[in-house]
Amino acid sequence: MEQPILRVEGLKTHFPVGGGLFAKKQVVKAVNEVSFQVMQNETFGLVGESGCGKSTLGRTLVKIYEPTAGKIEFMGRDVGSLSGQELQEFRRNMQMIFQDPYASLNPRMTVGEIIREPMDIHNIGSPKEREEKVSSLLETVGLKPDHVRRYPHEFSGGQRQRISIARTLALDPKFIVCDEPISALDVSIQAQIINLLERIQQERGISYLFIAHDLGAVKHISQRIGAMYLGSLVEVGESSELYHRPLHPYTQALLSSIPIPDPERMRSRPGLQLDGDIPSPLDIPSGCPFRTRCPHATQRCAEEKPQLRQVGSSQVACHLYE
Amino acid sequence: MEQIQNIEGLQLTPDLFEPLSEAEKNSEFIAAAPRTYLSDAWHRFKENKLALCGLVFLLIMVVMAIVVPMLSPYSYEQMDYGAINLLPCTEHPMGTDKFGRDIFVRVMYGARISLLIGFSSAFICLVIGVVYGGFSGYIGGKVDMVLMRIVDILYAIPNLLIVILIMLVFGSNVGSIMIGICLTSWIGMARLVRAQVMSLKEQEFALAAYVLGASTPRILFKHLIINCMGSIIVNVTLLVPSAIFTEAFLSFVGIGISAPAASWGTLANEARTLIESSNPIQIIWPILAICLTMLSLNFIGDGVSDAFDPKKK
Ligand SMILES: Nc1ncnc2c1ncn2[C@@H]1O[C@H](COP(=O)(O)OP(=O)(O)OP(=O)(O)O)[C@@H](O)[C@H]1O
Ligand code: SF4
Ligand SMILES: [Mg+2]
Numbered sequence: 001m002e003q004p005i006l007r008v009e010g011l012k013t014h015f016p017v018g019g020g021l022f023a024k025k026q027v028v029k030a031v032n033e034v035s036f037q038v039m040q041n042e043t044f045g046l047v048g049e050s051g052c053g054k055s056t057l058g059r060t061l062v063k064i065y066e067p068t069a070g071k072i073e074f075m076g077r078d079v080g081s082l083s084g085q086e087l088q089e090f091r092r093n094m095q096m097i098f099q100d101p102y103a104s105l106n107p108r109m110t111v112g113e114i115i116r117e118p119m120d121i122h123n124i125g126s127p128k129e130r131e132e133k134v135s136s137l138l139e140t141v142g143l144k145p146d147h148v149r150r151y152p153h154e155f156s157g158g159q160r161q162r163i164s165i166a167r168t169l170a171l172d173p174k175f176i177v178c179d180e181p182i183s184a185l186d187v188s189i190q191a192q193i194i195n196l197l198e199r200i201q202q203e204r205g206i207s208y209l210f211i212a213h214d215l216g217a218v219k220h221i222s223q224r225i226g227a228m229y230l231g232s233l234v235e236v237g238e239s240s241e242l243y244h245r246p247l248h249p250y251t252q253a254l255l256s257s258i259p260i261p262d263p264e265r266m267r268s269r270p271g272l273q274l275d276g277d278i279p280s281p282l283d284i285p286s287g288c289p290f291r292t293r294c295p296h297a298t299q300r301c302a303e304e305k306p307q308l309r310q311v312g313s314s315q316v317a318c319h320l321y322e
Numbered sequence: 323m324e325q326i327q328n329i330e331g332l333q334l335t336p337d338l339f340e341p342l343s344e345a346e347k348n349s350e351f352i353a354a355a356p357r358t359y360l361s362d363a364w365h366r367f368k369e370n371k372l373a374l375c376g377l378v379f380l381l382i383m384v385v386m387a388i389v390v391p392m393l394s395p396y397s398y399e400q401m402d403y404g405a406i407n408l409l410p411c412t413e414h415p416m417g418t419d420k421f422g423r424d425i426f427v428r429v430m431y432g433a434r435i436s437l438l439i440g441f442s443s444a445f446i447c448l449v450i451g452v453v454y455g456g457f458s459g460y461i462g463g464k465v466d467m468v469l470m471r472i473v474d475i476l477y478a479i480p481n482l483l484i485v486i487l488i489m490l491v492f493g494s495n496v497g498s499i500m501i502g503i504c505l506t507s508w509i510g511m512a513r514l515v516r517a518q519v520m521s522l523k524e525q526e527f528a529l530a531a532y533v534l535g536a537s538t539p540r541i542l543f544k545h546l547i548i549n550c551m552g553s554i555i556v557n558v559t560l561l562v563p564s565a566i567f568t569e570a571f572l573s574f575v576g577i578g579i580s581a582p583a584a585s586w587g588t589l590a591n592e593a594r595t596l597i598e599s600s601n602p603i604q605i606i607w608p609i610l611a612i613c614l615t616m617l618s619l620n621f622i623g624d625g626v627s628d629a630f631d632p633k634k635k
Contacts, residue, residue, distance in 0.1 A: 062533045091535035104526035108359055108548045118534045151358075164530070171534070 004037040005175055005207050006061070011035070011070035013053075013060045017282070028281050030056035032231035033070075035308070038175070043201065043208040045222030045239065047215050047254060049278055053231040054211045055099070058177040061209065062096045063087075075174065092122060095168035099180040101160035105152040111138075111163055112148030118170040137166040141196060158189035165196065169204075177209045182217060194221055215254050219243050227251045230281060230289040237314030247316045249294045288319070296320055363552070366629040373625020376618030383615060387433035396424035398431040399582040407601040416607045420596055428584045429607050435585040436615070439496060439569045443503045444561035450504070451511025452554065456542050458512070459519030470516070473509050481506050485568070486577060494580050499572060503565045511557050518550035552630030559623035563616050570612055586612045 013031040018024065030053040038044040046054050059065050061072060063079065072079040074094060082090050098104035105114055112134055119130045135145040141162040152160055161181055168176055178197065182190040198221060200206060212218045218225055219239055226236040227250060235248040246252045276293045279285055288306050291297040298319070306317040367373060391398060396414075402422035410417045416425035458469040485502030492498035522528060523546060531541045547554075572578035573587025580588065586608040593605035 059529070064529055064532060088535050091533065096530070096533050098526040098530060100526055104530055106527040106531075106545050106549070108551075109544075117531070117536070121535050121537075121540070167530070167534075 003040045005040045005042075005075060006038040006209075007071075007073040008037070008061070009035045009071045009073075011057070011060065011072065012068040013056050013065050014068040026282050029231050029284055030281055031060060031067075032284065034228075034231070034233050035070075036226055036233060036236060038207050038209060039223075041201070041205050041207055042224065043210050043222045045218030045225035046209060046211045046228060047213065047218055047225060048228035049254075050213055051278060051281065052228050053281070054213070054228055055179050057228070058096065058179045058209060058211055062094055062177055063090070088122065092171045093174045094177075095171060095173040095175070096177040096179065097161070097164050097168055097181045100184055101157045101164065102184075104164050105160055107152055109151075110148060111143075111150050111152065111155075114152070114163060115148075115166045115170055118167060122171065124171075133170065134166075137169055140169065140200070141166045142192075156189075157185050158193060161185065161193055162196065165193075165200070169200065172204070173206065175207045175209070177211070179211045180213065181210075183213065190217070197221065214257065215243060215251075227254060230279065230284050232289055232317065233308060234290065234317045235314060236308065237316075241313055247311055247314055247321060248290075248318050249296055249320075250290050253293075288317075359551070363626075363629040367625050370625040370628060372621045373628075376621030376625070379614060379618040380622065383433055383611075383618075384437060387430050387437060390430035391427055391434070394424065394427045394430075396427050398423065398428050398584055400424075407596065407599050407604075409601055409603070417601055417604060419592065419601075419604060420599070423582075425589075425604060425607055428589055429586070429611050432584045432586045432589055432608060433611060433615075435496060435579060435583070436566050436569060436612075439500055439503070439585075440562040440566040440619075443500050443507065443565040444558050446500070446504045447508035447511050447561050448554070448558055451508040451557075452515050452547060454508070455512035455515030456519050456547055459516035460523055460538065460542050460546065462520065462523075466516070473512060476506055477509050479506070485572065489572070489577050494578060496579065499569050499578060503568050507561060507565065511554070511561070514553055514557055515547070515550060518553060519546045522546045522549055556623065556627040556630055559619065559626045563619040563623070566612070566615065566619075 011031055011034045012029070015028040015030060016025060017028055018026050032053075034057060036044070046057070048054055056065065060067050063082075067080070074090065077086075077090075079090065109117070112131075115134045115137055116130050119125060119133065124130070125133065134148060138145050138147060143159060143162055143166070147155075152163065155163065164181075181197070182193050185193065197208065197210075201208065208221075210218055210221055215225070215227075222239045224236065225239050225242045226233045227242070227248065228234070229250050235242065235246070235251045237247075242251060243255065246255050279289075279292055285292050285302075286305075287303050288294070288297070288301040291301040294301065300319055304319070306319050308315040308317045309321070311321045400423060402418070405414070405418050405422045407420055408414055408418040408422075414424050414426065416429060419425055419428070454469065454473075458466045484505050485499070488498050488502040488505070492501065519542070523541075528541060528545050531545050536545075569578055569585060570587035570590070573585045574591045575587075576591060578587055579585040584592075589608035590605055590612075593608065596602065596604055
């Protein structure tokens with residue numbers, strides 16, 4: 001738990017958009033200067049509203065997108081310079097589970113083919129060993145070995161997410177980016193998938209980056225949580241600390257959007273309702289990105305971008321805590 | 323509203339609940355036999371009687387085209403000046419032409435040429451179009467830009483002009499007709515595949531394959547192309563009749579296959595001058611063959627596009 005397995009420093013992922021004959025070329029700053037670490041065997045939760053850049057961050061980590069700037073260090077190696085054999089080894093260790101269980105499985109492949117494919121790609125084991133591993137993985141994720149011949153459309157969302165998990169486990173990865181793996185599922189199924197992911201983590205010592213758009217979903221599974229707003233991390237802290245004593249006005253607002261079954265506590269809880277729309281990532285406000293919706297905003301917030309700094313056991317990017 | 327207010331007074335007692343029946347416990351069980359995409363499509367295709375008739379006719383045509391010239395006592399080029407311009411009779415079911423050649427054998431021989439040209443050029447267009455469009459769409463960016471401009475330029479040249487030029491350079495034979503047809507016909511296929519690949523490559527299953535470390539050809543063929551199989555097959559069913567028609571047209575105009583070899587177009591061309599002879603119905607046979615084949619290919623095309631239409635599922 002002491003060794004960071006993943007270190008991200010000053011990561012930026014920008015997308016150029018538009019720029020036709022008449023349109024001006026613009027840049028979506030989907031991830032803008034993000035730094036954090038994930039320890040070995042740890043689950044780092046990442047929360048934020050829709051469109052704040054969580055998926056982009058996750059996809060940059062697994063090298064779907066090239067970062068515009070910054071550094072990613074995974075298992076002590078700079079990820080940016082990998083190629084050839086080293087890149088394939090990186091892929092074996094760093095995997096991703098996607099948000100939409102209906103889109104993340106190839107509809108023309110059987111479950112068996114889907115789970116075997118990673119081993120085919122990386123030439124792991126003999127054909128017979130691959131078959132055996134497929135069966136044992138199906139059992140690990142709670143499906144039946146005789147499901148191998150079925151096609152994805154015959155399964156429910158939760159079952160498909162289990163198939164996705166089995167597929168990533170086929171490579172025995174050390175790190176899995178889970179991009180909202182439960183948000184498309186029924187509430188009753190969500191807990192099952194979370195439990196499955198936790199069990200796998202204990203058995204195999206995997207680290208997770210667990211993305212979700214509300215705090216409630218990540219609180220139980222994560223040791224630490226980062227709150228993201230418009231491409232920046234605004235607060236990083238221990239899970240229970242962040243949940244019970246959120247410091248950043250945005251985290252407080254996120255928290256107050258989770259209903260608690262007790263109206264008394266609900267009313268007395270600190271925080272505010274988020275109103276107004278999230279500004280476009282094409283046009284991020286100067287200074288603090290949250291200032292257009294923050295009740296405590298001052299002149300300084302418009303001029304100077306607050307940096308993450310240690311406050312108690314958490315790190316917060318807000319001028320209120322200086 | 324009333325019900326909501328009543329909730330506070332609600333008493334939950336065990337007798338309000340009942341255990342799940344055995345059937346409900348197994349609700350996760352999947353009953354239907356696994357059916358692949360293709361067998362599913364075939365199932366729907368069979369429902370379409372016209373398409374099925376078309377398929378049967380085409381199969382008969384293929385078999386006859388192979389068998390008849392082999393078994394018949396006459397060959398397609400064997401002349402018999404004792405039997406010129408005969409009307410259909412028992413020895414010559416479609417009669418004979420102005421050199422005494424058996425028209426039935428010649429029509430079946432023509433079927434070989436027409437079907438060969440139709441299916442081979444559709445196959446060539448399929449391969450070129452899928453590979454070209456697939457890579458262009460998957461790689462995207464500047465490569466895609468250049469590849470697509472090349473296609474635009476090719477497309478801008480009149481098709482017939484290219485075909486005629488090629489026939490002049492390489493001579494009038496099956497090979498050069500096929501080159502002429504294929505030179506531009508694959509473009510539609512390439513554009514179609516490119517558009518589909520571009521949208522499919524953003525799908526999460528394609529990203530997942532990429533993250534797993536799959537190579538570009540593997541992602542392209544095993545994950546993307548296979549998912550646009552439906553529209554590719556539908557496009558092929560359009561390419562076949564269009565190639566057959568182009569060949570027939572060229573031969574009829576007199577720049578395609580030349581006598582004594584015979585395609586349907588050549589036969590129609592030869593018979594054209596005999597409309598006033600003692601056997602004016604000679605021209606009927608090749609035209610009938612062309613029309614019926616085109617009709618059945620079109621029925622098949624309709625059936626196939628319905629069968630692969632996901633909305634019908
Ligand atoms: N490939 C891309 N090209 C251009 N813009 C993109 C691209 N991918 C994402 N964006 C933009 O970047 C911003 C962040 O998107 P992202 O998908 O990372 O958000 P998210 O936090 O995952 O949201 P959600 O909770 O809805 O999944 C969005 O405004 C989105 O429109
Ligand atoms: S820096 Fe200013 S605007 Fe930003 S969260 Fe803190 S108080 Fe609000
Ligand atoms: Mg997302």
